Amino acid sequence: MNNSGRRWQRRSYHHGNLKEVLLEAARKLIQEHGAFGFSLTEAARLAGVSPAAPYRHFRDRDALLAEIARSGFERFAARLDAAWNNGIPTPLSAFEALGRAYLTFAREEPASYAVMFETGASAESGGEAIQAAASSPAAEKAFNVLQQAAAALCRQLPETERPPLKLVALHIWTMSHGVASLFIQEGSAAKKVPLSPEEVLESEMLIYLKGLGVLPEATDGVVSTEQA
Amino acid sequence: MNNSGRRWQRRSYHHGNLKEVLLEAARKLIQEHGAFGFSLTEAARLAGVSPAAPYRHFRDRDALLAEIARSGFERFAARLDAAWNNGIPTPLSAFEALGRAYLTFAREEPASYAVMFETGASAESGGEAIQAAASSPAAEKAFNVLQQAAAALCRQLPETERPPLKLVALHIWTMSHGVASLFIQEGSAAKKVPLSPEEVLESEMLIYLKGLGVLPEATDGVVSTEQA
DNA sequence: TGTACATCAGTGAACGCGCGTTCACTGATGTAC
DNA sequence: TGTACATCAGTGAACGCGCGTTCACTGATGTAC
Numbered sequence: 001m002n003n004s005g006r007r008w009q010r011r012s013y014h015h016g017n018l019k020e021v022l023l024e025a026a027r028k029l030i031q032e033h034g035a036f037g038f039s040l041t042e043a044a045r046l047a048g049v050s051p052a053a054p055y056r057h058f059r060d061r062d063a064l065l066a067e068i069a070r071s072g073f074e075r076f077a078a079r080l081d082a083a084w085n086n087g088i089p090t091p092l093s094a095f096e097a098l099g100r101a102y103l104t105f106a107r108e109e110p111a112s113y114a115v116m117f118e119t120g121a122s123a124e125s126g127g128e129a130i131q132a133a134a135s136s137p138a139a140e141k142a143f144n145v146l147q148q149a150a151a152a153l154c155r156q157l158p159e160t161e162r163p164p165l166k167l168v169a170l171h172i173w174t175m176s177h178g179v180a181s182l183f184i185q186e187g188s189a190a191k192k193v194p195l196s197p198e199e200v201l202e203s204e205m206l207i208y209l210k211g212l213g214v215l216p217e218a219t220d221g222v223v224s225t226e227q228a
Numbered sequence: 229m230n231n232s233g234r235r236w237q238r239r240s241y242h243h244g245n246l247k248e249v250l251l252e253a254a255r256k257l258i259q260e261h262g263a264f265g266f267s268l269t270e271a272a273r274l275a276g277v278s279p280a281a282p283y284r285h286f287r288d289r290d291a292l293l294a295e296i297a298r299s300g301f302e303r304f305a306a307r308l309d310a311a312w313n314n315g316i317p318t319p320l321s322a323f324e325a326l327g328r329a330y331l332t333f334a335r336e337e338p339a340s341y342a343v344m345f346e347t348g349a350s351a352e353s354g355g356e357a358i359q360a361a362a363s364s365p366a367a368e369k370a371f372n373v374l375q376q377a378a379a380a381l382c383r384q385l386p387e388t389e390r391p392p393l394k395l396v397a398l399h400i401w402t403m404s405h406g407v408a409s410l411f412i413q414e415g416s417a418a419k420k421v422p423l424s425p426e427e428v429l430e431s432e433m434l435i436y437l438k439g440l441g442v443l444p445e446a447t448d449g450v451v452s453t454e455q456a
Numbered sequence: 457t458g459t460a461c462a463t464c465a466g467t468g469a470a471c472g473c474g475c476g477t478t479c480a481c482t483g484a485t486g487t488a489c
Numbered sequence: 490t491g492t493a494c495a496t497c498a499g500t501g502a503a504c505g506c507g508c509g510t511t512c513a514c515t516g517a518t519g520t521a522c
């Protein structure tokens with residue numbers, strides 16, 4: 001990379017940044033036209049290069065999608081990890097931050113989120129590369145953060161009342177994903193609801209935590225004074 | 229329709245059943261090739277008719293997708309309603325049946341489920357017809373069943389501790405959808421988990437209900453003896 | 457500091473393909489008399 | 490019961506399009522000497 005100023009905008013050859021720009025273009029297109037209604041050609045057009053250019057950086061269309069998933073999982077894991085922050089200052093407050101971070105990621109990167117999690121019914125065949133990304137180390141790391149949080153919460157319980165950690169982590173995950181999937185993706189089924197996704201998820205988790213037994217009694221009020 | 233036997237297999241003209249057969253073919257293709265990786269032409273081929281034939285029954289590709297969503301919501305609502313069965317014999321047992329019915333539908337009709345709920349990021353533009361289906365009377369009816377269940381459960385609480393019904397219904401919905409979306413769609417992120425979707429959802433809902441305060445104390449055991 | 461050259465990252469034209477959709481058509485069905 | 494006819498539900502050929510991908514190419518960059 002040269003140091004003659006940051007104005008390499010529209011330099012002819014050697015874009016310098018193409019790979020990242022293509023990923024960004026693809027995410028934008030996916031956000032607008034749907035998880036699999038995007039085309040490599042159009043992404044190239046948006047990036048201002050010829051339709052053949054992407055092949056210098058990705059083996060094929062699928063590889064680009066897989067990279068969106070992979071890098072998405074990486075940022076996702078980093079976000080969750082930062083929000084959880086090892087359960088500091090308290091497991092409960094960190095847990096709330098974790099839930100909000102989950103929703104924030106889904107809102108800020110809906111395209112990444114869709115490729116990461118709506119892959120099942122959207123590209124069963126043909127999408128082997130994406131499947132691989134879904135079981136990548138980064139994806140694993142993201143789930144591990146949830147599991148750490150579950151562990152910290154359960155540690156507050158007497159051993160005889162502890163459900164399996166993995167199960168609790170899955171519960172947290174399904175609640176978060178359920179809210180993100182139903183309420184954040186544009187045009188989703190639940191547009192008319194007057195509550196923010198955050199409000200729904202937080203109240204849901206409070207009730208769940210109370211059921212787990214990790215909330216002091218004082219929280220009754222929080223749950224039931226939300227609305228008439 | 230003629231009564232000369234039910235063997236109208238491969239009659240030349242006048243298929244008689246084409247609309248339904250096309251929908252079925254489309255569902256099969258969606259299940260195999262992804263929610264929006266299906267083509268009208270291929271569905272026609274699968275149904276054994278020319279690529280122009282579908283246009284006698286659907287204005288365009290989008291209209292067929294919308295009909296999958298609409299009729300999907302109808303069967304979905306019917307299933308949930310039957311399972312809930314007005315809370316008989318007890319709200320709690322009916323509630324469990326409701327959750328199982330939700331997962332059963334998602335498993336038996338993954339294509340319908342995907343079109344109904346994964347529409348957000350998959351066809352924002354272009355999918356107006358599907359969006360319309362998502363706010364159809366049938367979709368409304370499905371959500372109403374969840375709301376009825378929420379109402380029946382909350383009725384067991386003293387009025388001062390009742391959270392808003394709509395909120396509880398949304399909690400139920402996000403839990404169910406979260407499990408269905410993450411665990412049932414083939415090739416989804418959570419294949420390696422040794423638990424069935426039903427086990428995950430049921431345990432999750434038990435904890436949630438306990439947090440709500442509608443479970444008698446006896447259920448502690450149910451939650452924590454599932455696994456070591 | 458200057459030149460030769462390998463490598464890298466683009467171009468642009470071309471391909472074959474399957475798709476959505478249209479069109480004029482035609483065979484089968486059902487109804488009126 | 491038989492014939493005439495409107496309507497319905499298909500056909501099959503054709504179209505224009507955008508896509509994914511390939512290919513031989515070329516301009517820019519970085520390195521060896």
